[in-house]
Amino acid sequence: MSSRLSALAACTLLAVCALAAPASASTSTSADSAGPAGAAAPAVNLATNPGFEIPASSLADWGSVPGWRCAGGPAEASVTTTAPHSGGSALAVTPANDDSNGECAQTVSVRPGTTYTASAWVRGAFVHLGVTGTGRDVAPAWTATTNGGWQKLTTRFTTGPDARTVRLYVHGWYQQGPFAVDDVRVDGPAPAPATAAGSVPTSDRVVFFTVDDGWQRTPEAERFIADHQLPITAFPLPMPAATDPDFFRRVTAVPGSSIQDHSVSHPDLTTLSPAEQQVEICDARDAQVRTFGTAPTVFRPPFFAWNADTLQAAANCGIQHVLTADADFSWGASNIWHEGTLSPGDVVLMHWTDTLAGDLQRALAAADTAGLKPAGLASYLR
CATH class of the missing domain: 2.60.120.260 (Galactose-binding domain-like)
Structure with missing residues (x-):
């Protein structure tokens, strides 16, 4: 008609x-x-x-x-x-x-x-x-x-x-x-609440590299990812993702890579009402679908701040997992938040910054020392 x-x-x-x-x-x-x-x-x-x-x-x-x-x-x-x-x-x-x-x-x-x-x-x-x-x-x-x-x-x-x-x-x-x-x-x-985790239970000798935000995108980091064929789980905010979507498509082109949800405006979600949390997560999901064509199933809470309302709000937006991390290699750091070296199933936090190429190199060296290989996160969280 x-x-x-x-x-x-x-x-x-x-x-x-x-x-x-x-x-x-x-x-x-x-x-x-x-x-x-x-x-x-x-x-x-x-x-x-x-x-x-x-x-x-x-x-x-x-x-x-x-x-x-x-x-x-x-x-x-x-x-x-x-x-x-x-x-x-x-x-x-x-x-x-x-x-x-x-x-x-x-x-x-x-x-x-x-x-x-x-x-x-x-x-x-x-x-x-x-x-x-x-x-x-x-x-x-x-x-x-x-x-x-x-x-x-x-x-x-x-x-x-x-x-x-x-x-x-x-x-x-x-x-x-x-x-x-x-x-x-x-x-x-309502859908059942999303599950929260800082690592992935697995006996496989794998580790997961995750990269947040997206404001600073460098050719050095892009080359390092491509040269080493690193599966990357990207958690970009919608605005930088929409500003340079081709960059995020390229850096997540390695099999096992994916683009997931990190909220719209990067707030401390624990300061927001359940309804406001749902807007932050759902609107970021919708933006990623418009930009990349796939709906995220994993949510990275900004500042790792979340509560029970976050788990339900995430589920109401189609998210299955709320993921933090147990190691941080951002901005030149090499912090592992448990004893010893990296362990199977560890999730490593990094950020899209001008130090990312070096951060990735140190994280990969730490994984090699522990006898671990980077793997695609989404397939292990199903």
Whole structure:
């Protein structure tokens, strides 16, 4: 269907859709109970920044709405403090042209075979709330008009046996004008918390080189990695990664290498609320997916600072492992935080700095002394 529909044609089409979504502006699947994977777990709200109350980081994409990816960017979507449904803020969307429906969306981690309820308060004409990627068809909830006030949309869905993430979206309709969204919810059992570790349990004679941040990228470090065919696990922040994505593709080209999650703005997560932690981790995940095409499964907490909320927030962002380290070879250091030399399964911390080539050389020499070989981290954490 062409997006350049007249308002009359859009209304006619949506009137037909009303047969599947009556005036209650709510739809549900036929499943009425949680599946086996989530039967005993409490229902919580899994949406990221559901009330649009969390401010954007200075290191995030300019004009972005934390937790959300809006197709029209800041030209269409922004946070407003004018007449929210609750709290101090809401999402305001003004489609920029006749070809835009103003969609904003986010990825939500879920349990397979489990029932969830998605809801949102909306204001405007022909506003939609829906979910894709469940493994089953799910009809969106929508309303023809909220008559100037706020109206709740609700849709229920049950995930398929292989579904671990779904895409939650809200949008208006072509040529139907601005709309607003607030108090979004995806209620159901949360994924199991991520596991925390500083090393990898293995009897293999291997060690893992990890490199954080990404602000200083040197050709010397790149050459050393290529010459020695070192598997590197990179934890870049989204901004430097997006500034020079080809560099990170090159330095992680050795088999076993990967690019993982290190937050958006490098905060001490223990000073943040669970909702703020989730924004930091999920937004970094989304940025890495946009830049490199793969979703991270490992999270390196800045300053190695994490708590129980971090493990759950990470899981809500699709992260399986929260990883620190037990050795630090950054900035000329050679610190091993246990007795003796490097041991099998040790994780070595380094940073993308102007000393990295020398740091890698010392770390490789320390591994050789201990009879260890660098290996790819992700394959050992499965």
